[in-house]
Amino acid sequence: MNTAALLGSYHPENALAWQDGRPITYSRFLSEVAALADRLPESPTVINLAEDRYRFLVGFAAALIRGQTTLLLPSRAPRALAQIARVYGSSYCLADGQETGKGLPVVQIPVGGWSAAPNPKVPHIPLDHPAVVAFTSGSTGSPRPHPKTWGSLVSIARSTGARLGLKASDHATVVATVPHQHMYGLEASIMLPIQHGMAFHVGRPLFPEDVRVALAEVPSPRMLVTTPLHVMACVTARTPLPQVEFILSATAPLSVSSAKQAETLFETSVYEVYGFTEAGSLATRRTVAGETWHVLDGIALHQESDRYLLQAPYLPEPIQFPDLVSLQGPHRFVLHGRGTDLVNIGGHRGSLADLNHKLSAIEGVRDGTFFLPDDTGTSVTRLMAFVVAPGKSVDQILSALREVIDPAFLPRPLHVVSNLPRNATGKLTREALLGLMHELHGKDRHGD
């Protein structure tokens, strides 16, 4: 049976994680994982809700050892867990705090109280084991599952590390502003460190000052795993960050000028990684070097009529790009924007069709549509929505939406209207919606 080690490099006394300025060693990690694995219930699937990055990893690794699959929730909406629980009814939840399992059994990942196992062995996991299932929103209202084998996660982590020149001997530490229950966060803040003998900070800093403090709590060399939003926040605040070897950004494109500012201000190198849920991370670029993306080793691109496809040894079949791209041979490409159905709000990706489906499914809503206006400048542009719902108030519709969609996609504002400007064929054109927006905003413009 082909397997790959849980850890790419094992030095028992090296730090794996930094919690409140104190290290947690690799050997303690293996002891904790072995002890938790013995206590996990029998179940094919688990939802790991742990907020602490280290405890999430303990739960994730214990599940791997038991041959279980970790389900990554499709969004932060309260109903997302219930929706997954309906499909994967025999699941249980792992938690490290007050998280509730919405009807599923909850197993706490214990803190402390461990007896160290003598000479713990590094577990090996079968390459074809479905380690995680990530979900995309699909267009029908139900999340579409994308299983990821352990082999694919290891392969992506190793090829990303090779591209960045990461070496176990450097023993660098990752500080990540992104959640670990998300493909990019899992890949860059969990898999990348454990496959390269690195360490990570357990927290998830938000404000520039948090990022500075978290970086200062870990030893050099440091790597910041983040998003364009956080990079720009640190640049704008001119935060005096400790020395950072690399900044790795993903979830949305970073502009060359922002990357240049960050490189100058923080005396660092800014790289971006590009990926999407169906394929995982697949390409990188040094942002200041230009717009061309270079695919990771083993990945090849090709075009079939008007479709752009990528192949990788760990993908069962070629996958189509959801974004608009042009190829420069089989290993390089340029991004030209999102597909027409996709939206990206502050790094959260969604499908307009899916959002419209969820809006229309709300009781009392007769017709409705989300709409993304043009950029308003430096601020993150939000979606707005137009809804036909006689007898319903804006607050009632927003409360119902809040249950089913990610908070980043909540419309600002939501307008209740008597009808939508559909054309003769029932379509809503961008021009018609822009017209409606100007009409409504002209009406209730406040005098400031």
Added chain:
Amino acid sequence: MPDASPLEAEVAKLIVHTLYLKIDPAQIQPEQPLFGEGLGLDSIDALELSLVISQSYGYQIRSDDPETVATFASLRSLCQSIEKNRTK
């Protein structure tokens, strides 16, 4: 917003302008929650607001500060934190 202090009125304007909210700043009640069910702000907004607050008042907001959850609870608590921590 009859019971709002001058700073509260000023910060309400800052919030509306920074986040392009389509409301009149005077509609923000000082005690109304800014996040979730109240004004409906989220962590992206918190990040954007933290930047303008640091630029306008020299106050660097941190989330591991036990006061931060309370800071963002309402316009009034945000203004109290600004008042306490401002350097300009």
